[in-house]
Amino acid sequence: MPFAPALTVDGLVHVSVTVALIVLVAVVLRFVVNRVIGHVAAGAGVPGMLSLLRRRRGVSDADRIEAFGSARRAQRARTVGSVIRNAATILIFGTASMMVLSQFGVNLAPVLASAGVLGLAIGFGAQNLVKDFLSGIFMLLEDQYGVGDHVDLGDAVGTIERVGLRTTTVRDVAGMVWYVRNGTIERVGNGSQDHAVAVVDVPLALDTDITRAAATAEQAATAGIDEYGHGPDVLRKPQVLGVESLSSSGMTLRLTAMTKPGRQWAVQRSMTEHVVAALRADDVVLAA
Template sequence: MAWEISNAAVERYLTQDRAGLGGGFAPSARARTLLPLARKVVLVLLVVMVVLITLSELGINIAPLLAGAGVIGLAIGFGAQKLVQDVITGFFILVEDAISIGDVVSVGGISGLVEDLSVRSIKLRDLSGNVHTVPFSSVDTVTNMTKTFSYYTTDVGVAYKEDTDQVSEVCKAVVDEMRDEPAFASDILEPLEVLGLDSFGDSAVNVKVRIKTRPIKQWGAAENSIVD
């Protein structure tokens, strides 16, 4: 009964439309990541407790079982060091909030959208639709492309005969117009930033610019911007 109540509460929290209830917000990415994991851990603990209590009620002495479980657990621990490393590394990654479900990340040499997190691995879907399962133990660096905010960065080619300052102002005006459109008003956070001269091409000088956006919205800005 306790499991049914807690499970229903978690499921309701994760799926209900808070905006429709006047709350004005949805469950955070951190909540959507950690609550399902906590639910799985609680389920395992409850199953173990129920089994032990049932055996005890049937008159079976569980002390030898617990002692045997300790020996077996020790043996498994020596043989499953990789699994233990997965779990420990994953614990610290999740506690530090380095990755959440819905983020776009690069881990273990693979980039994609985080679809699921378990106690030992990450599931990523790449641009081709392939799903990759990456063990936490193989993650030494996490590159999160959608944390707090994002940048769309590109080079603008300016012909040598043109005034780079004038072209930069035109690009800024274009992005300002995009920010006035309802479709982009909430996604583009700041005016276009001109970072300066980046390189010289055969027929143009390349000026690097960037647009600050909400997380995961940088590609939408790229598709609709003419500064590329």
């Protein structure tokens, strides 16, 4: 790695000042970039937008919070901001290091060539790692799921406990914790976005008066929600969809209720308990 001839005193002073300026500019630039990224990730511009929406559209606070300020979006923004800050730091200080070396007369061509070969070798040896990392970034950007969501990732079904750039941690209903590499996830079923649906299927005998049974079941489902205090969790009152299936042994009556994400199971249990009790009290025969 050839160096330039020995520097004179004046040349050494010039190089020292130049190097100091390069380092100073790199530090200041990194500070500014990190601050900008931090403000963007934290949603520093949202209050102004909310004020504008308040004046022009008259939307409610709940609508504004739902549109701009959900906790999951904030978490995703912080994660993506951290990734961008790390990338910006590597780029800034990497460029500054090259500039400092050039001031001392270091020939950068062999260094860049060696770095290119090394990067190529690492790329071939860490394809899965790169795939997992890129998949994690796109997953965060697209908001496919977040902590607390109930998801079906194919091999793992359960509640998300941690979302990373390389792996996602899922705890299933039996308490087993699954560590799923982001690069292996081909599909995502998310049951916790926007809303959920509590579904109750009631097996009835073939000779059941379906009109009377449906009215009884709908009233009982509503009463169950009220008795157990699930009113705030229900976005749309229970309704009877009708006969879902028919067989030689009986038919299935289906009721549904739209709920908040993650609350469908509690609402479903309350509805089922009251519907079954009310139908039996009304002498409606349930199929085996």
